[in-house]
Every structure is written in C-alpha cells, then in structure tokens.
Amino acid sequence: MHAPPAPDRSLGLLPEPLQQRPTLALLLLCLLLWLPGFFALPPTDRDEARFAQASRQMVESGDYVRIRFGQEERNKKPAGIHWAQAASVHVAEALHLGSRRDVWVYRIPSFLGALAAVLATWHWGRGIVGRRAAFLGAAMLAACLVLVAEARIAKTDAALLGTITAAMGLFATAYLRPERFTAAQAAGFWLLLGLGVLLKGPIxxxxxxxxxxxxxxADREAPWFRALRPLWGVPLMIAAAAPWFIAIGLATEGRFFSEALGGDMLSKVGSGEEKHWGPPGFYLLTFGIAAFPSAWIALAALPTAWRERHNPPTRFxxxxxxxxxxxxxAVQTKLPHYTLxxxxxLMLLGAAWAMDPLRRxxxxxxxxxxxxxxxxVAAGLALGALAAPFWLNRLVLPAAILxxxxxxxxxxxxxxxxxxxxxxxxxxxxxxxAIPLYAAVLEGVVPRLAPLWLAPRLAAVLADRAPGLPPGRFGITGYSEPSVLFMTSGETQMLRTGGDAARFLAAAPGRVVAVGNRAETDFREAAAGLSLAPEEIGTVTGFNYTRGRWVTLVLYRVSRG
Structure with missing residues (x-):
C-alpha cells in the first residue's frame, strides 16, 4: 500500500490532543465501546458460564491443574484462561472491588486481551502500513461487532487474539526487517505462541x-526464518506450555488428551459440534456482521490488496x-469468532487503502x-433492539427506540x-x-430482557423462598444450562428426569428442586409413588435462548405438614 506523503484530515474527527496521544485515544475508545453491558449483563450460556464456573471451582478448590465443571472433568481447553480468571478473582477480592460470585470479574482477562490486540495492531501496524493507517486499523478492530462481544464474555477468544496479534506483529518485524530482529524479540514471539497454546491449544x-x-x-526464500531463531525458539514455546500439560496428563491419567484431541478438536473438524455447523463460505458471507461497522472498508480494500500482493507489507x-x-x-464447526x-x-489492509491518497x-x-x-446490520441491530423486548416482555424500551x-x-x-x-x-x-449504538443495545436493552436471564431470576427466588439452603440441597431438571451452576452453586444437582427430581427430594430433608414444565407430569407421578407431598414455593418463566423455547420452572420442597 502507498503511504500518504503528508498528514490529511481523514482523522480530524478526533480532538487534536487525542491525535497526538494515539495510545490514550485507543484506550478511551475501547472503554467507550466495551464497557456498556460489561457489568450489567448476567452470565451468558453456554460457554461463558462454563468457563466462569470452572474458574470459580478452581479458586475454591485450590486445584490449579485440573479443570472441573460441577462434578465433571472439563477436558476440552488448556488451563490458561482459567488461571487468568482466577487471578482476576483474587485481585478483585483483595481490593474489595468484586467477588467470585460476580461474573464481570471473570470477564477482565477477555477485556485485557482485546485491549492488547488493539494496542498491538497500532504498535506493530506502524511498521507495516504507517502510523496513521495503523491507528485507524486499530480503531476499526476495536469496533468490530465480534470483538465488542468477545471483550465482554468470559472465555478464551479475546485473550487469544491478544497473543496472536502481538506474535504476528513480531513476525512482521522479522519478515520486513530481519537484519534488525533481535534475540529478545524472537523470545517474545515464541513465548507469546506458548501462551496462546495454554489459552486454546494449537490455534x-x-x-x-x-x-x-x-x-x-510466495517469496521462494525465507531470510526471516533464521531471524526468528527457531532452533531454541520452538523449545522455548514448548517449555512455556509443557509443565501444565505434563501435570494434567498425570492428574487425569491421560484423559485430558484423549478427550481434548479425540473428542473436542476432531469433532469440530469433522462435524458441526453442538449444532454449530456451517457450509464453506460461511465466514465470508457473515463478515459484514462480524466486522460491522468496519467490514465495508476492509471489503473495498481487497481488490487493491490483491493487486499489490508483491508489496512486502501487503504480502505479509x-x-x-x-x-x-x-x-x-473448511472446518465443519462454524462460530463467528473463529476467524477473529x-x-x-484485515483492518490494517482496509485502513491502509482508506488512507492512501492514490487508492483505486x-x-x-x-x-x-x-x-x-x-x-x-445497522437496521438489524435497531429492529432487534425494538422487537426483542416487545416479544419477550410486551415492552417498548426507551433505549430501543433510540x-x-x-x-x-x-x-x-x-x-x-x-x-x-x-x-x-x-x-x-x-x-x-457505533459507540452510542452499541451502548443503547448492550446497556439499555439486552440486560433488561428479563425472560432471557432465567438463572439469575431462579437464584433470586431460591434465595428468597429458601434462604440459607446448604450446598448440595438444590436440584433442577428441565433446564440444565451452565448459568444455573454459576448463579446457584457448583454443587447444584443437575437431574435428568422428573422422576429423578422426586427421588432427590425424598432422599433427605430440607431439599429443594426446580422442575421444568416438560418434566412436571413425570415428577408428580414419581412423587405420588413415593408418598411425597411436594409444596410449591415459587415459579420462574423465561425463554431458553440456547434451545429456542419457553420454560417454566416450579420450585418444590417437601411440605412440613
């Protein structure tokens, strides 16, 4: 791409002091884009609640090797994100800012990882596309809808993006200026890849x-290869991740590797795991959504980028x-964040084209x-914000109108x-x-869609109607989403059938069960067979968005009479 010969007014939308302090400007931009909804959104199903609950159990058990969700081993992803989330919990509790019961505490590593990705795009992008284009590309990345979502969800992908962006920035330095690439930079590259392995395996x-x-x-040569020092760099990357992998292999007697590789990874490659199948071309077709509002700039830049593929920065x-x-x-399982x-x-290519006065x-x-x-996409966000509260609550929210x-x-x-x-x-x-649009949707609308947040409402009813219920005394059937475990207790019993719920209730005094409407008949028949007289103490109705259906949960305990 051509670098502009002199500053233009393309970035004149920012105050001059912020243009002179681009890092500060990007930090403020990220705060404005990502903080709305960060504290207000309840734990989302399914991945966020699974990761947060597993990290919470790690904190409470003191076992930082094995990963458990409820009573089960969770042998799918490495422990890196759980360590980061556990550290966030310890820091928040030490500073009395939050507790392990607050899901936002577990979101901090995602926020910081996304911030690292934006700042790395700016920092190393300067050497690839120039200072002004790098700033614009970093800003475009920060506003991408998929990153706006991932920055406020407690799972691996935003943190992984931070490590990959920084590693690829160092790789770009080695590729474009191999003679200046230092051993310290090479060590940073391999350590970042090792950290990425601890976050999400081989990605x-x-x-x-x-x-x-x-x-x-493409180049028919690779002078950058020697600059990366792979002879000691690869062992360094392995050494960064190997201790935990050895420890988890011993702790689980090899189950982690068989389940993570044979179960989780291969199922994603060969089939659409958890119904997340998509055809080849899925990411191209949905790019306009995932990269909103920056996608149209990146798409407009692609023809020029391909014509200039012999230019080293563009080629990289x-x-x-x-x-x-x-x-x-090609992978069968498709989720919007996989191409993040x-x-x-992509944003650097788009920004370089947009800032080029000689652009085609x-x-x-x-x-x-x-x-x-x-x-x-803009219309979809607005119409969705209007329609969702009306359909779920028969309400028209002021933020939705906005x-x-x-x-x-x-x-x-x-x-x-x-x-x-x-x-x-x-x-x-x-x-x-995009800042006020995202804020209106994520702070003003989504947290107020009460029917979507079944688990927090269930926990509130349970605390009100059965206060002080000891761990292990609560069971549930008909709604098995991970957010229930996070909002109630890691020892909540997930029961398969209504009959199981009746038997759980009869097994010991002082127990409470929540029974979904589909299991109600089975529960009552089993309770009658056990001569139980279950007392209804509360009801919660909501929409299970992971399954696309309405659910009514009725809480029961054994009648004192």
Whole structure:
C-alpha cells in the first residue's frame, strides 16, 4: 500500500490532543465501546458460564491443574484462561472491588486481551502500513461487532487474539526487517505462541505456521526464518506450555488428551459440534456482521490488496489472512469468532487503502455490497433492539427506540462521507458512531430482557423462598444450562428426569428442586409413588435462548405438614 506523503484530515474527527496521544485515544475508545453491558449483563450460556464456573471451582478448590465443571472433568481447553480468571478473582477480592460470585470479574482477562490486540495492531501496524493507517486499523478492530462481544464474555477468544496479534506483529518485524530482529524479540514471539497454546491449544502456532509457509512459497526464500531463531525458539514455546500439560496428563491419567484431541478438536473438524455447523463460505458471507461497522472498508480494500500482493507489507498481511481463513472455512464447526485472529490484518489492509491518497476505487458492485451490508446490520441491530423486548416482555424500551435514529445516522453519515471519497474519515466516523449504538443495545436493552436471564431470576427466588439452603440441597431438571451452576452453586444437582427430581427430594430433608414444565407430569407421578407431598414455593418463566423455547420452572420442597 502507498503511504500518504503528508498528514490529511481523514482523522480530524478526533480532538487534536487525542491525535497526538494515539495510545490514550485507543484506550478511551475501547472503554467507550466495551464497557456498556460489561457489568450489567448476567452470565451468558453456554460457554461463558462454563468457563466462569470452572474458574470459580478452581479458586475454591485450590486445584490449579485440573479443570472441573460441577462434578465433571472439563477436558476440552488448556488451563490458561482459567488461571487468568482466577487471578482476576483474587485481585478483585483483595481490593474489595468484586467477588467470585460476580461474573464481570471473570470477564477482565477477555477485556485485557482485546485491549492488547488493539494496542498491538497500532504498535506493530506502524511498521507495516504507517502510523496513521495503523491507528485507524486499530480503531476499526476495536469496533468490530465480534470483538465488542468477545471483550465482554468470559472465555478464551479475546485473550487469544491478544497473543496472536502481538506474535504476528513480531513476525512482521522479522519478515520486513530481519537484519534488525533481535534475540529478545524472537523470545517474545515464541513465548507469546506458548501462551496462546495454554489459552486454546494449537490455534496461535497454526496462524503463524501457515503464514510462514505461505510467505516462503510466495517469496521462494525465507531470510526471516533464521531471524526468528527457531532452533531454541520452538523449545522455548514448548517449555512455556509443557509443565501444565505434563501435570494434567498425570492428574487425569491421560484423559485430558484423549478427550481434548479425540473428542473436542476432531469433532469440530469433522462435524458441526453442538449444532454449530456451517457450509464453506460461511465466514465470508457473515463478515459484514462480524466486522460491522468496519467490514465495508476492509471489503473495498481487497481488490487493491490483491493487486499489490508483491508489496512486502501487503504480502505479509495477506499471508496472515488467507491460509488460516481457508482452514476455518473448511472446518465443519462454524462460530463467528473463529476467524477473529485474522481481523487485525484485515483492518490494517482496509485502513491502509482508506488512507492512501492514490487508492483505486473499489468496483461499483463491491462498494454497494459493502454499504448494503453496513445498512443491513445497522437496521438489524435497531429492529432487534425494538422487537426483542416487545416479544419477550410486551415492552417498548426507551433505549430501543433510540437505536433507530442512531443506526440511521450511522448509515447516512458514512454514505455521505464515502460519496466524497473520504474513506479514512468514513472509517473513523463508523467507529465513533457505533459507540452510542452499541451502548443503547448492550446497556439499555439486552440486560433488561428479563425472560432471557432465567438463572439469575431462579437464584433470586431460591434465595428468597429458601434462604440459607446448604450446598448440595438444590436440584433442577428441565433446564440444565451452565448459568444455573454459576448463579446457584457448583454443587447444584443437575437431574435428568422428573422422576429423578422426586427421588432427590425424598432422599433427605430440607431439599429443594426446580422442575421444568416438560418434566412436571413425570415428577408428580414419581412423587405420588413415593408418598411425597411436594409444596410449591415459587415459579420462574423465561425463554431458553440456547434451545429456542419457553420454560417454566416450579420450585418444590417437601411440605412440613
């Protein structure tokens, strides 16, 4: 990409003091984008609640090797994210800022990982596309809808993105300036890959390896390979992750590896795990949603990027994106965040094109396709914010009404600015206008959709109607989502049938069960057979969004009479 010969006014939307302090500007931008909903959103099902509960049990048990969810071993992912979440709990409790019962405490590593990714895009992007384009690319990354979501969810992907972005930034330095690449930088590269392995297994090394293979084939040489010092770098990466893998192998007698590799990883490759199947091309088709509001800039830049693939910085970014993207398209299990490790490179390509005064305009069809996707996602956010509370609660929330003019303003302003060819200003305008739209949806609407948050409401009713219930005295059937364990107790008994619920209630005095409406008949028949007289003490009705159906949970205990 061509670097602009002199500063232009494309980034004039920011106050001059912030333009002079880009790191501070990006930090403030991330806070404005990601904090709405960070504290207000209850634990979400299923992954967030699973990770948070497993980390909570790690803290409470003091066992930082084995990962358990309830009474079961969770042999799917390495322990890195659980260590980070456990550390967040200890720090929050030591400073009296929060406790292990607050799900936001477990979200801190995701927030920090996303922040590291944005700052790494800015820091190393300067050496790839120039200072102003790197700032714009980092801002575009921060506003991507998928990262806005991942930054406030307590799981691995935002933290993993931080390690991959920093590692690939160091890789870019080795590729573009191998003679200046130091041993300390090489050590940082391999340690970051090792940290990525502790977070999510082979994904980080895979992205770097595929990029390296692609560059070596395209260039027919690899002077950067020696600069990376792989002879001692690879052992360093292994040494960073090996102690825990050895410990978990011994602690689980090898079950971790058979279940993580044979069960979790291979099931994702060969089939759509947990109904998350998608056809090849899924990520390309949904890119406009995942990268909103920055996708249309990245899409407009792709034809120029391909024409300039012989330019070393552009070639590196394409090698970062293309082979890993193809791998994820080929894998049967599809989730929106899987391609997130390629987003920093995509945003840098888009920003470099947008800031280039000699840019070639995109094909007309691609320009309109990008704008159509932009308008469609903005309208979808607004209409969803209006429709969801009305459908679930028969309410019209003020924040939901506000999303309509906010979405319209975003599309109108970006369309007007793009018509003038001021793509850099349009890209930054999209980022800034997304702030109030995201805030209205994630702070003003989603936390107030009470029927979606069954587990917190169930826990509140349980605390009110059966205060001081000892651990292990509560069971539930008909609603087995992980958020129940997090909101009640890791010792809550997940019961399979209504008959199991009746037998659990009869087994000891002082017990309480929650019975879903589908298990109600079975429960009453079994209770009658056991000569139980269950007393109804509360009811919670809500929408199970993971299964797409309404659920009514009735709480029972044995009548004192």
């Amino acid at each position: 980080g090394p895979m992205v770097a390896l595929l990029a390296g293979i692609t560059l070596a084939i 970014l394409l090698a970062w994106i293309v082979p890993s993207w193809l791998v994820f398209e 490790p390629m987003f920093p490179a 305009p995109p094909p007309r069809w691609l320009k309109w396709l990008g704008l159509l996707a932009l308008a469609g 999303t309509v003019p906010l979405a319209a303003a975003l599309v109108f302003v970006l369309w007007r600015v793009a018509r003038r060819g001021d793509w850099g200003r349009a890209a930054l305008a999209g980022v800034l206008l």
